[in-house]
Amino acid sequence: MYQQREAPRTTDPVGLWEPEIKRADDTVIEFVPSDADEYVVLDEIIGDQVRLAFTAWPSVDEEGRLRFAESGSEPLPVDREELRGSLDRLREIERQLVRPLRIGDVFLVRGMTPDPEEWERLLDITGAARRAASRAGVRAVAQPVEGTAITVRIEDAGIAEDVPVPSWRRPPEPPGAAPPPRPPAEPTPGSVSSAAV
Amino acid sequence: MTRPQAIPATKLDQVDSFADHVRSRPDALVYFLCNVGDADAQVLLLPELGTPAKRQAVVVDAGRSNKIPPLLQSLHDQQLLDLDDATDDPIALVVATHPHLDHVRGMPELFAKHGDRIAEYWDPGYYHVLAEYHRTMLEVESRPDLVYAQPTSGFRRWISDVAITVLSPSVQLRNRYDSYGIEINDSSISLRIEFPVHRYLEDRQKIEEGEALSIPPTRALVLGADAQTTSWAYVLGDFPFLFKSDTPAAKAIAAAQGNVDLLRGDVMKVSHHGSKHGVNLELVERVNPKVTLVSSVADQGQFNFPHAVAQDLIREAIFPTEGLGGYPDDFDPDMNLFYTADEDTSGATLGTIGLVMSLGACSMWRFGDEPGDVITFGDARRWKVDLW
Numbered sequence: 001m002y003q004q005r006e007a008p009r010t011t012d013p014v015g016l017w018e019p020e021i022k023r024a025d026d027t028v029i030e031f032v033p034s035d036a037d038e039y040v041v042l043d044e045i046i047g048d049q050v051r052l053a054f055t056a057w058p059s060v061d062e063e064g065r066l067r068f069a070e071s072g073s074e075p076l077p078v079d080r081e082e083l084r085g086s087l088d089r090l091r092e093i094e095r096q097l098v099r100p101l102r103i104g105d106v107f108l109v110r111g112m113t114p115d116p117e118e119w120e121r122l123l124d125i126t127g128a129a130r131r132a133a134s135r136a137g138v139r140a141v142a143q144p145v146e147g148t149a150i151t152v153r154i155e156d157a158g159i160a161e162d163v164p165v166p167s168w169r170r171p172p173e174p175p176g177a178a179p180p181p182r183p184p185a186e187p188t189p190g191s192v193s194s195a196a197v
Numbered sequence: 198m199t200r201p202q203a204i205p206a207t208k209l210d211q212v213d214s215f216a217d218h219v220r221s222r223p224d225a226l227v228y229f230l231c232n233v234g235d236a237d238a239q240v241l242l243l244p245e246l247g248t249p250a251k252r253q254a255v256v257v258d259a260g261r262s263n264k265i266p267p268l269l270q271s272l273h274d275q276q277l278l279d280l281d282d283a284t285d286d287p288i289a290l291v292v293a294t295h296p297h298l299d300h301v302r303g304m305p306e307l308f309a310k311h312g313d314r315i316a317e318y319w320d321p322g323y324y325h326v327l328a329e330y331h332r333t334m335l336e337v338e339s340r341p342d343l344v345y346a347q348p349t350s351g352f353r354r355w356i357s358d359v360a361i362t363v364l365s366p367s368v369q370l371r372n373r374y375d376s377y378g379i380e381i382n383d384s385s386i387s388l389r390i391e392f393p394v395h396r397y398l399e400d401r402q403k404i405e406e407g408e409a410l411s412i413p414p415t416r417a418l419v420l421g422a423d424a425q426t427t428s429w430a431y432v433l434g435d436f437p438f439l440f441k442s443d444t445p446a447a448k449a450i451a452a453a454q455g456n457v458d459l460l461r462g463d464v465m466k467v468s469h470h471g472s473k474h475g476v477n478l479e480l481v482e483r484v485n486p487k488v489t490l491v492s493s494v495a496d497q498g499q500f501n502f503p504h505a506v507a508q509d510l511i512r513e514a515i516f517p518t519e520g521l522g523g524y525p526d527d528f529d530p531d532m533n534l535f536y537t538a539d540e541d542t543s544g545a546t547l548g549t550i551g552l553v554m555s556l557g558a559c560s561m562w563r564f565g566d567e568p569g570d571v572i573t574f575g576d577a578r579r580w581k582v583d584l585w
Contacts, residue, residue, distance in 0.1 A: 002342070003342055004341055004345065005341050006341060007339075007341045008338050008339060039328065041298075041326050043298045043327065044297060044298075044299075046472070046500040047500070047501075049499050049500055051299075051499065053327055053328070058328070058331075065331070066331045067331075067335075068328035068331055068332055069328075072262065072302060072306075072329060072332075073302065073327060073328050073329060075299075103380070104326055104381070106326045126326075129326045130324070130326060132331075133325060133330060136324070136330065136331050136334045136335075137322070137324045137330075137334055139334070139338060140334035140335070140338035140345070141334075141337060141345045
């Protein structure tokens with residue numbers, strides 16, 4: 001098979017992942033993870049049962065990839081209402097948003113045990129984790145951007161400027177007087193094929 | 198929730214060699230529904246093709262570690278699959294139907310052990326926050342030659358003499374992933390596998406004489422992943438078949454499809470481990486399977502799979518009673534409804550299901566493995582009566 005995309009650079013982990021963690025009022029919680037913390041995912045909800053998946057807290061490499069232990073995730077069955085109660089209590093302690101359980105919720109848990117009521121500390125990192133997963137999907141399959149060839153400077157009005165156009169995309173010069181230049185294109189938010197969540 | 202019904206031990210015997218049997222049927226597609234508990238792990242060994250004749254494999258989900266790689270290695274050791282072949286991609290395709298732990302837990306391991314022999318990888322494009330999703334995408338990124346795709350309903354791919362049709366997810370669901378609008382199970386890639394799909398040449402003289410072109414018969418499997426009601430609703434719309442209504446419109450639609458229901462399947466792997474949300478009556482009636490398989494635990498699962506209401510629904514679709522039910526307690530094996538969690542009447546685990554399928558015959562084999570065990574071909578017991 002022909003090559004589908006450019007090979008990635010080899011990058012090594014540079015330390016533990018430190019996601020941005022926010023309170024309900026949007027202020028940032030200053031927190032430094034330790035390698036004893038667990039990365040806990042709400043993987044499935046069926047009826048009154050929840051499947052959590054937990055693994056050692058990940059590292060991050062120079063290009064932002066999360067690096068998880070090769071031992072993989074372990075499933076942990078828990079009762080839905082008991083988990084909900086524990087989460088509500090622990091989120092209130094951290095002044096994080098108290099909200100219903102959703103598949104795809106992610107937590108940093110310190111003092112992990114099979115019983116959520118015994119967890120020492122919990123931080124809801126769902127937003128950061130979803131952005132990381134989204135980037136992981138796109139990064140794996142999309143062509144990397146070449147150096148500074150496409151440097152988009154976004155001004156307050158959201159207008160892209162100074163975007164070099166590759167010569168093969170430039171239309172031929174028209175004969176006679178040049179038409180008035182078109183306004184620069186506005187940048188678009190990400191789609192399902194980009195890193196937007 | 199009800200247990201799978203105990204199967205009389207006398208219905209199976211251990212006189213034949215599974216590997217020898219597969220070797221004797223080069224035209225057969227071999228399907229393994231592995232015993233991995235409330236999870237999915239499937240391998241299809243495609244019919245032999247080419248000169249010299251070779252088989253390729255397709256893997257659909259790897260819901261548990263240490264199940265798929267040893268199975269592929271056993272196929273290699275028995276010279277049924279050549280994993281040393283670096284040129285012909287012995288693992289033609291790997292499909293992660295959706296990124297739930299019980300479907301991708303063993304995926305990083307599969308790539309780590311056999312990634313250089315995998316030609317193509319499909320997932321539904323649903324980003325999930327699991328460690329296994331990150332690790333799998335790292336494996337994909339590290340293999341620039343690997344073809345990666347996010348197929349949606351209607352996509353067709355021909356590998357060897359097998360046609361693979363993607364039934365779900367509908368592109369209408371795919372375009373709504375970017376929020377929490379789509380439940381992750383409904384992102385599942387469900388597949389219809391049809392074989393043998395040979396090219397054929399028209400006989401001009403016979404056509405000029407008015408003889409109708411005869412299309413060779415085929416067999417098909419419908420692999421339901423974890424698709425649920427929303428997803429199946431789109432499938433039933435995307436793959437219509439209205440022949441029975443006998444209206445001109447229905448006849449026209451049916452004729453355009455060769456008068457074959459595009460959901461027809463001789464074998465159906467029931468969606469979502471027998472969840473009450475994974476199947477509906479009309480779907481099973483449309484598939485009209487001769488063999489119906491469920492991947493689940495017996496009665497200790499966290500989610501109570503298989504759900505009793507789903508079992509009854511499947512029975513009603515296969516053996517209609519006008520909704521009255523009342524099936525005998527030992528009837529499931531007689532209607533070819535089997536579970537990876539099956540036990541025989543002596544209490545022995547039957548485990549992984551293997552089907553050796555050709556146009557004219559389908560034999561079933563059970564390997565006796567528990568979810569954590571490696572599949573051993575020498576332990577295979579053959580169902581005494583072929584399923585067709």
